[in-house]
Amino acid sequence: MSIKEHQLHIYNSLTRQKEKFVPQVDGYVGMYVCGPTVYNNVHLGNCRTFISFDVIYRYLLYLGYKVRYLRNITDVGHLLDDGEDRMSKGARLDNLEPMEVAQKYTLGFHDIMRVFNTLPPSIEPRATGHILEQIEMVQQILDNGYAYVKNGSVYFDTLKFAEQTGEYGKLSGRVIDDLIAESRDNLKNQDEKNHPSDFAIWMKASDEHIMKWNSPWSLGFPGWHLECSAMSTKYLGQHFDIHGGGNDLKFPHHENEIAQNLGACHTHPATYWLHTNMLLMNGKKMSKSDGNTISPDELFSGESIHVSKGYSPMIVRFFMLQSHYRSTNDLTDEALLAAEKGFKRLMEANKTLQQLATNNNATSPLDDKVNEIINAAFEDMDDDFNTPRALAKLFELVTIINSLKEGQLNINDISVSVLEKLKSAFSTIIFDIFGLKDDAESSAGPVDGLMNLIIELRQIARTNKDWPTSDKIRDTLSELNIQIKDGKEGSSWSYK
């Protein structure tokens, strides 16, 4: 199907409603997603967001859009409570150069993204690689009168901006009156800022600060929010289609980003703002700073107090697909266990499906039903990327597929053309759109051959009704975590 046949609707955080998706240039989509700050290992919460946007990216591609997908790497500009740059702090702790830290965790991030089978973005710009663009933007904002310089630092004047444009606070639902009211109470407590809600777009660096650059105002570094404004403008233009990120970035990060873009270019950066909800663990937000976190590696290996065993990346991906990106998703061992079973069943069904064959060329009783479910699955994706619903449709198809195989449904009740369409749609959704992989595909090597031999020997024993031998093989393998599955057409095996 082409773009035209789909009616993609997206929930826009800015307007708080679902809207028909209409890109500013027909057939092309510009999408910017806020990436990680590479001062530490990525945790699973980060991954959820990037997996969500990966599915969105994949679906846009499936629909036939030409997508330029940007996801930045933040390697400068995040301040800690004590005003120290995150990157410098990480560097000092590990006794490394700041760029070494950034490199290390960027590589780690890429590795994890790869095992989660996410497609790489079209451009992955780094904040430190765009200092000039950021300086230019600071100058533009100053020229437009929405910023002021204090002791070598430049601050965005939120109050003036709010009063003149009425735009500040729209995305996050902050009220300007509150900001103004707040200013009366808190004004005297402030350091260099005129107003508590003002934020730095350029910071003068202290002597011990390692990451710093020359600018018209001071030897310093750019404010955290600025990089996204500068880089999205550079590669996607002043106005693009989709801006995404985690819910926790809505305020202040995205609010300030919008202010900077408007302040510099008089243009709203993006038409549609998408925010993914948080990954929870034990009912609480998974967070680096709170320590309520599990790393992807810990989850894969099972080396964590939070899980009873390891779960493969694709199980985790499947688990995340089962909830909508705008809902919170609570990670528990039990839920993961359920996801593991469901994922395997889905993959098995696909294998079964691809081997089904029918000779029936005429229109058949099951055709309408199958067509209906397939279409419904795509409609679910068109409705704000509703993966859990689409997945539910897929499982309805799983029942049909298995029934066709096992004989509860007659294979001649489906026509050749619909069966072919089913095969194609099913694998397109699970692999191309959901980005799943069948990681049960066993690796090549001697194991397969050995197992085939063992199964063959056991089959001989069974034919001879030599149950002790047959059971010994089965039980010993079981102790080795290998499960023998006896079926009608012989036995197969898998790791437990």
Place this chain on the structure above:
RNA sequence: GGUCGGGUGGCCGAGCGGCUAGGCAGAGGUCUGCAAAACCUCGUACAGCGGUUCAAAUCCGCUUCCGACCUCCA
């Protein structure tokens, strides 16, 4: 404290005025030397109390519990 979002069957998780998803667990069955696996079938839940409506898990009000943001976080 302010702002926003939630409480759905044993667990996870969709739906968001009538058609009452889906996964896992559970029960029954098929298959099997036995077992496991696999497969099929089944199960009527929407925090509480009021209200609106012919009709509410879905709308409104109150109560209560939870979470997120307001400060670095995807």
